[in-house]
Amino acid sequence: MANQNNENSGLGCGVFAIIMGGIFAAIGKGWGFVLLLLGVAVVIASVYLAHQDKAAKEKERKYKERHDQNTSRLFELQEKRAGKSSISVTVTTGDNADYRYNIKGINYCGIDDSMLGDFIGTARALKSNSHDPYAIGIYRGNKRVGFLPGGNKELHTKIMSVGGSVNTDGYIAKSNDGERTFYYGKVNLLGI
Numbered sequence: 001m002a003n004q005n006n007e008n009s010g011l012g013c014g015v016f017a018i019i020m021g022g023i024f025a026a027i028g029k030g031w032g033f034v035l036l037l038l039g040v041a042v043v044i045a046s047v048y049l050a051h052q053d054k055a056a057k058e059k060e061r062k063y064k065e066r067h068d069q070n071t072s073r074l075f076e077l078q079e080k081r082a083g084k085s086s087i088s089v090t091v092t093t094g095d096n097a098d099y100r101y102n103i104k105g106i107n108y109c110g111i112d113d114s115m116l117g118d119f120i121g122t123a124r125a126l127k128s129n130s131h132d133p134y135a136i137g138i139y140r141g142n143k144r145v146g147f148l149p150g151g152n153k154e155l156h157t158k159i160m161s162v163g164g165s166v167n168t169d170g171y172i173a174k175s176n177d178g179e180r181t182f183y184y185g186k187v188n189l190l191g192i
Contacts, residue, residue: 013039013042015039015043016039018039018040018043019039100186100187100188101148101149101186101187101188101189102148102149102184102185102186103138103145103146103147103148103170103172103184103185103186103187104146104147104148104149104150105146105147106145106146106172106182106183106184106185107182107183109143109144109145109146111143111145111172111183113174115140115143115145115172116172116173116174116183117171117172118169118170118171119140119169119170119171119172120167120168120169121138121139121140121141121145121167121168121169121170121187122138122139122165122166122167122168123136123137123138123139123148123159123165123166123167123168123187123189124136124137124139124159124164124165125156125159125160125164125165127164131150132147132150132151134150134151134152134153134155134156135147135150135156136148136152136155136156136159138168138170138187140172145172145185146185148187155189159189162191166189166190166191167189167190167191168187168188168189168190169187169188169190170185170186170187170188171185171186171187172184172185173185
């Protein structure tokens with residue numbers, strides 16, 4: 001509220017200076033033109049500062065919204081880890097019995113060490129993938145970090161039935177076999 005009052009005061013002073021400068025310039029006072037220019041500068045500065053303040057508030061609002069979403073996802077993750085069931089779909093790939101899926105293709109997704117560690121993300125049932133008609137991409141934010149093991153029609157159908165995307169929790173790690181460095185990870189699906 002104080003910022004709004006300051007912006008209005010600056011704008012009001014600028015307009016007043018423009019009016020007075022215009023009057024004094026009209027009656028032949030040389031400094032009236034200077035006052036007119038000063039008023040224009042104050043108005044421009046007030047409008048610029050108001051725009052900057054609005055942009056900063058919008059950025060803060062978006063940050064808080066993302067923070068609230070992440071807090072909500074972490075709460076869901078804690079509930080899941082406390083014993084609530086994860087996903088009620090048979091694992092058709094045979095990778096693991098507790099719905100802990102290996103993330104495949106990480107090394108081909110262009111990730112780097114900044115993506116290492118635990119993450120909250122999404123699993124998206126992809127509609128057109130020439131290699132696997134039942135492809136499910138794993139995303140961290142908007143960045144695809146890999147895929148679930150291929151050919152899982154039942155899981156793909158289940159994710160499509162809830163809008164095509166579900167929340168995930170997982171991790172990405174890095175290893176070195178002596179000759180090359182590679183990334184690997186696992187992920188759980190939440191909320192189905």
